Amino acid sequence: MDTARLNLNELSPEELHTELSRFNLPGFRVRQIEKWLREGASFDEMTDLPLQLRSELKDYYSDGTLKIINKLTSKIDGTAKYLLDLGDGNIIECVLMKYKYGYSACVSTQAGCKMGCTFCASAKAGFGRDLTAAEIAGEIKVMSRDAGVNIGHVVMMGVGEPLDNYDNVVAFMRSAHDPEGLNISYRKMSLSTCGLIPGIEKLMKEDLPVTLSVSLHSPFQEERARMMPVAKKYSLDKLLEICKTFSLETGRRVTYEYAMISGVNDTDGHAAELVRLLGGTLCHINLIPVNTVSGTGYRRADRERIDRFRGLLEKGGLAATVRRAMGRDIEAACGQLRRKAMEDKSGQN
Numbered sequence: 001m002d003t004a005r006l007n008l009n010e011l012s013p014e015e016l017h018t019e020l021s022r023f024n025l026p027g028f029r030v031r032q033i034e035k036w037l038r039e040g041a042s043f044d045e046m047t048d049l050p051l052q053l054r055s056e057l058k059d060y061y062s063d064g065t066l067k068i069i070n071k072l073t074s075k076i077d078g079t080a081k082y083l084l085d086l087g088d089g090n091i092i093e094c095v096l097m098k099y100k101y102g103y104s105a106c107v108s109t110q111a112g113c114k115m116g117c118t119f120c121a122s123a124k125a126g127f128g129r130d131l132t133a134a135e136i137a138g139e140i141k142v143m144s145r146d147a148g149v150n151i152g153h154v155v156m157m158g159v160g161e162p163l164d165n166y167d168n169v170v171a172f173m174r175s176a177h178d179p180e181g182l183n184i185s186y187r188k189m190s191l192s193t194c195g196l197i198p199g200i201e202k203l204m205k206e207d208l209p210v211t212l213s214v215s216l217h218s219p220f221q222e223e224r225a226r227m228m229p230v231a232k233k234y235s236l237d238k239l240l241e242i243c244k245t246f247s248l249e250t251g252r253r254v255t256y257e258y259a260m261i262s263g264v265n266d267t268d269g270h271a272a273e274l275v276r277l278l279g280g281t282l283c284h285i286n287l288i289p290v291n292t293v294s295g296t297g298y299r300r301a302d303r304e305r306i307d308r309f310r311g312l313l314e315k316g317g318l319a320a321t322v323r324r325a326m327g328r329d330i331e332a333a334c335g336q337l338r339r340k341a342m343e344d345k346s347g348q349n
C-alpha cells in the first residue's frame, strides 16, 4: 500500500464523496467505486471503471489493499493463515477459519505487540505500529476476496493488544458493523485483551455489544505477572473486579482465555482457585491447548490433563470448553509466521 497517498478506504462516505467530486463523476460511477472499496478491490480490479479513471485514481490515491506475501493452508481443517504487507515495511498476519456456523476471521490490530507475554511469538518479534481501522477491515476484505467466502465472525485475537489501539479498534468495530460495509453483527465480534483495565472501562461505556474476552492464564497474581508483565500494572484482583462489573453492567458474560501449559498452570490447584475466584459470576472459560512456540520453553498440556481440568471447573459450577485447535500443521498460534518473516528479513539486512 502506498502510504504517501490518501487511502480512500480511510474516508467516511461523506469524505469520499467530497474527494471524488474533483472528477465530476456521475452518481453511478461514485457508487461503483464505493462498492469496490467495500469489497477491498484494488484500482486494477475495478474493471467496470474506464481505464482513464482508474489511472487518475491511482495518480491521486491509494486503494488501501493489503498485499498477501504468504499464505499457508492447513491440510487438516482448511484453516488459512495469511502474512500481509502493510506497504511500509510492517508485516501482520491474520487467519481465516471455517466453522459449522460459517467463516471467522482472526485479525491483528497492531504490527507487533508491546505487552511481552512470555508464551507469545508476537511479543518476541517486536513492535512496529498501530493499525488503522481501515487496515483492520482490510484484513477481512483481503481474506474474503482471496478465498471467495463471506466472513460473518471476527475475533480480535491476532497480533497486538486491541485495547492498546483503542480508537482505531472501536472505529473498526463500528465500520465493520455497518450494513453498507462488512455487515458483521456486534454479537459476532470478540475483542481479546490481556487485561488493560482502563480500556475495559472505556469499552463498557460504548454502545457496542461485542464479546469481551480476557486472557487469564493463571489464577495466581505472582504467577500471572511472571507470564504476563501487564499484570504487574493491572493486578488480577482489580482485573476480575472490572470484568464482574462489565458483565453486570452489560448483561453479557465475559470469556476467560486460559492457555493450558504443561506443568505450569494445569494443576488441580489452579482449577480449584479458578472456581473460587470466578464461581457465581457470568463467565465462560475457554481452555486453549497452546501451540508450542519455539524459544518459550512452554509445552502443551496433554489431552487427559485438559479434560480433567475442564471436569474440575464444571464440577465447581463454571462453564468451560476446550477450544478446537485450528491449523495445527501451519503454525497458527498468534504471531509465529510473522516472527519468522521478521527474523528472515533482519537476517537479510
Ligand code: SF4
Pocket (backbone or CB within 6 Å): 113, 114, 115, 116, 117, 120, 121, 122, 123, 158, 159, 160, 161, 193, 194, 334
Ligand atoms: S498474547 Fe496478545 S497481548 Fe500478549 S504479547 Fe501476544 S499479542 Fe500481545
